[in-house]
């Protein structure tokens with residue numbers, strides 16, 4: 001996912017391409033205050049770029065299932081002048097208990113297709129436990145629509161993912177993700193088309 005050079009924290013090039021458009025959606029979808037939990041923060045570069053640019057006083061809690069990622073995340077986010085980004089915590093979405101009891105929003109970018117389906121199940125179950133009514137749970141990534149890929153590049157990406165791990169793969173919004181969300185206590189609020197055939201999908205706790 002990320003590259004490490006000369007002891008510098010890992011860098012995920014895709015974050016430079018998608019961070020501006022993600023920021024624009026988050027600006028209007030997130031509450032002005034409280035705490036956002038980011039699940040699967042990766043290198044922490046989304047947190048580092050987006051959190052200081054959000055209006056209001058929302059705090060940002062990065063997290064990762066990979067212990068090795070935590071230092072990279074903190075290295076990228078240390079420069080937050082407003083100190084709104086908290087030190088990264090270890091959190092596996094699949095776990096039935098999360099090390100955080102409540103949050104005002106959950107954001108998860110590019111995880112559910114690069115993890116077994118039980119990570120998506122755990123993500124919705126955990127978000128359901130920690131979010132209050134109407135709070136947003138926001139996914140970003142590639143999705144199939146009505147069982148079909150939306151672009152040849154997504155099909156190739158899906159083939160590549162499944163070759164790397166048969167439990168991975170681009171998920172279908174209508175037949176897999178939305179039914180899981182509804183079963184977990186969320187309603188679909190908005191689907192935003194993003195560059196490079198990705199979507200931002202906003203669910204709300206009901």
Ligand SMILES: C[S@@+](CC[C@H](N)C(=O)[O-])C[C@H]1O[C@@H](n2cnc3c(N)ncnc32)[C@H](O)[C@@H]1O
Nearest residue numbers: 040041042065066092093094109110111115119
């Ligand atoms: C493709 S990276 C995306 C990272 C970052 N969100 C981004 O967009 O650059 C996928 C990340 O999901 C994390 N991950 C995989 N399974 C997970 C799980 N069950 N719980 C939390 N994170 C997980 C991996 O450690 C990896 O950092």
